[in-house]
Amino acid sequence: MDTTQLALLALLLGAIIGAGASLILFAAFRARARVARDAVDVVPEGVTAVLEAMDDAAAVVGPSGVVMATSPSAAWLGLEAGEPLEHGELRDLVRNARSGATETETLRLQRGRMSTDSRLVAARATRIAERLILLIVRDLTEQERLEQMRHDFIANTSHELKTPVGAITLLAEAIExxxxxxxxxxAFTARLSAEADRLGRLTGRIMNLSRLQAADELxxxxxxxxxEVVASAIEAHAVQADSAGVELVRGGERGLYVRGDAQILKEAVGNLVANAIAYSPRGxxxxxxxxxVEGVVEIAVTDQGIGIAEADQQRVFERFYRADQARSRRTGGSGLGLSIVKHAVSRHGGEVRLWSQPDRGSTFTVRLPLSEAPVIEVPVKKKRSAKAAVATTAKKGRV
Structure with missing residues (x-):
């Protein structure tokens, strides 16, 4: 077989393969179009309108387990019209609902096809037609997280308050x-005073945090x-820094302003300075x-301390969480300072960023929307006329 025949044979094979691939793609396209057309024909128009208005993930499932129509928010669960229902738990729920009874279950499902993130959901399947099942999936993950935070807050608050209260009771008995x-x-009186101060700081911080979380606006x-904010934070912790052998240094731009509550911002930056001092070595x-930068004021508090492990960096802003439990106990830390910082900055429309490496130190950066410096009006003295000046001089001459 010569070269010309080989070339013709190759072209023929290529044409056959190309035609076959085109037929396969065309068949797949026709199948997808047929499913979409069937969805329009089978799913009642009123149901489709309701799906469009739903906030929860919802879908109408056909007799073969294929999703016929979805709500706009169903994408996070991987529900797509024309595709089979992927989650086995949801398929079982839909299968049980075909008998006519409404099925409801609380499940943990993966978010999408490739994601490993699991979500707690409440799923409900109801038959709405002879062969159609309405599936509604409500995400309960945030509700679960808030409930866990509430539980942890109560448990941790009780524990933290018991410690100084118990110490005060024992010291009072020892003094007697x-x-x-x-x-x-x-000696006992000095320790009693220290525990009372610790209790006062703890209750004060709990009240501040509760106030920040409860208020919708400043x-x-x-x-x-x-x-003024930075100067106040440094001045308030100068004694602490001197006792710890840590030098406080202020640098950067001056004359910047933001809109907000000065006292809350002073407390927030002060908490960062206090933490930096507590976790820094002497010297x-x-x-x-x-x-x-770009319409934002950045206040960065940097230390040369022990740093924070990567596993702890996402949790240090949680209430009562301590990356170093032993050191926090020695320094009297309550585990509320960074949580207060986060909520205070959030109330001002800003954010807190963290950079840290173990044994190299940490940098907490508060980012707040920059505002223009206020215009200070200086009162202008009125000039006296020459006639008034002469009258005043004459009057003084008579005196």
Whole structure:
């Protein structure tokens, strides 16, 4: 067989393969179009309109387990018109509902085909026609998370309050027993005062956090000077830094302003400075830098401390969570400081970012919307006329 014949044979085979592939694609397209057409013909128009208005993931499933129509929010679950129902648990629910009884179950399902993220859902299947099943899936994951947070908050608050209260009770009893020993009384009194201060700080932070979470909007809003916020945070923790042997350094831009509550922002930045000092070794520095970038004010608090492991970085803003339990106990930390920072910044329309590496330190960056500096009106003194000046001089001459 010569070269020309081989070329013709190759062209013939290519044409056959191409035609076969085209037929397969055409058949698949016709099948998809037929399913879509059947959905329009079979699914009642009123049901389709209801699906379009639903917030929950919902779908109408045909007799062969194929999804005939979906709500706009069904995509997160991988429900698509013309595709078979993928989740085995949902298929079982639909199969049981074909007998006429409404089936409801709470399930854990993967989010989409390729995702490993599981979601807690409440699924309900109801027969709406002879061969059609309406499937409604409501995502309960956020509700579950909030319930868990509420449970943890109550449990942790009870535990944290019991510790200083119990210590105060024991120290009071010790003082009574050591009434004849002035030195012991003084020692126990100092410890009693420390525990009372710890209890006061803890209750104060719980109240601040509750206030931030309960309020929908800030009550005291005005032009806030970032210079004042940073200066207040550094001044309030200067004694703590001096006792810990840590140097506080302030740098960056000045004269920047944001809109918000000055006191809340001072407490937020102060919490970051206090944390940086507590987790820094003696002889190190804690820096507070300020800059404006693309309409945002960034306040970065950087330390040279022990750092935060990657596994803990997503949880440090949770209430009562401590990356280093032992150190927090020694320093009297409540585990609420960063949670207060997160909620305070969020109330101001901002965010908190974290960079950290173990044994290299951490940087917490507060990002707030930049606002223009307020215009300060300076009162202008009125110039006196020459006639008034002469009258005043004459009057003084008479005196």
């Amino acid at each position: 027993l050591a009434a004849d020993d002035p030195a012991q009384v003084r 009550t005291e809003v005005g032009d806030v000077a970032i210079d 190190s520095r804690v820096g507070v830098g300020v800059r404006a």
